[in-house]
Amino acid sequence: MATYSTNEFKNGLKLIIDGDPCSIVENEVVKPGKGQAFNRVRLKNLKTGRTWEKTFKSGESVEAADVIDTDMEYLYCDGEFWYFMDPISYEQIPASLEAVADAKLFLKEQDCCVVTLWNGAPLTVSPPNFVELEVVETDPGLKGDTAQGGTKPATLSTGAVVRVPLFIDQGEVLKIDTRTGEYVSRA
């Protein structure tokens, strides 16, 4: 079992805490005037996204988590799993709904995503910051209404529903910011 000592702690280091993979967000050494030093660490649980503060006695060892970020191409979904391919080895791996989570609303075939692997299995999936997706359903576009500020819901090919300007028509391809889920422009 690989471990890290507290003197190896730095931001981004991946640890196993209570069985879950976590990442160090902030590491501060605190020491009363004279006496024992402690590492007060802000951690992020990579499964749940929760961040919290935990204290280690300096010199303590903590289990390392085998967590890496890899660029992978999204291939398809078979209804149960989302399949990603390593563009170099062509190895394909399935990601569960738990790993894909809300990213599933912005996954387009052949887009390059960051897949975070824990012990080789997908832990989380991050789509590109901007994706181009087709409108499959929305109210008919209002001609001439260009920038009056009104919006309406539009359903995209992935199932995502975003607010779009009134002039957008069914069949158009839109640029979407996946971090906010907001419409940016026509593609």
Added chain:
Amino acid sequence: MIETTGANPAALTAKNVKQCLGKRAKILAAIRRYFDQQQVLEVDTPLLSDYPITDPQLDNIKVENPTVNYQSTSQTWLYLTTSPEYAMKQLLSLGSGSIYQISKSFRQDVPGPRHSIEFTLLEWYRVGFNIADLIDDVTALLMTLIPAGLMANGVEILSYREAFLRYLSIDPFSLTSAQLENFAHQKIDCDFTDQDKDIWLDLLMSHCIEPNLGHQAPCFLIDYPASQAALAKIDHDEQGNLVAKRFELYIEGIELANGYEELTDHDQHVDRFEQDNQRRRELGLPTQAVDQHFLKALKSGLPECAGVALGVDRLLLLAVS
């Protein structure tokens, strides 16, 4: 580390260099003026020592001894001092009278916002002073150095026990190690376990108490548990607890200085160094040779005195804020 100290040229720019160095020079001149008026002598002791420190929480930075081949008795390593304490106490034992020193100290520490491996200490010893006299002395010096606003409410003197009662509603002396551990686990998310009561006291002190200290007025925390005496004298407090005659000074949550009514007895020093090495063995750390020059000085007689070390980099940070 702290850009206002001028100690680290990398942190200075052409724009702020004159201002930072100017403030630093003024503070150092004011320190020297104060001690000159008090007839305390400035000294300058060696930074390289033949012996490491026994304190289990401190580690020296060591350097290879270049003269090792020329002197048959010489040793392979020399140790950069973690404070000038032992060398200054040797001067005291020779009859120097009250002395002060502004010098660099070195500690193998994890660097952080308030820790650097190299830092400047102001350390001084007052012959014939007790801990209360020393607190008055530090207060008088601070009045000449830091902004008046920080001293508007005078200073607060708070015992270790009162601080735990005020901020955590527990008596650190009456609780056992297991009770403190249990209490700490409720307050702080941590998984480690330890038989050593001081670990739990240190944890609670650093996480739950220290950040609160010294905001209304500079706070002298006094009467530490005897187990944390280092080289301070031990006495009974009003509740009959054994307490160390030492203080830590906090200003705005920052530890600025620590002072001691100094232990003078040779045999008690030997005992405390042995306790340090015992703790080192428990922690799986290498034991350290005891400074024989210092023990020899103690044998010849250290005068009754009180001494304090003050972090000059941190002082400068407060002085310019």
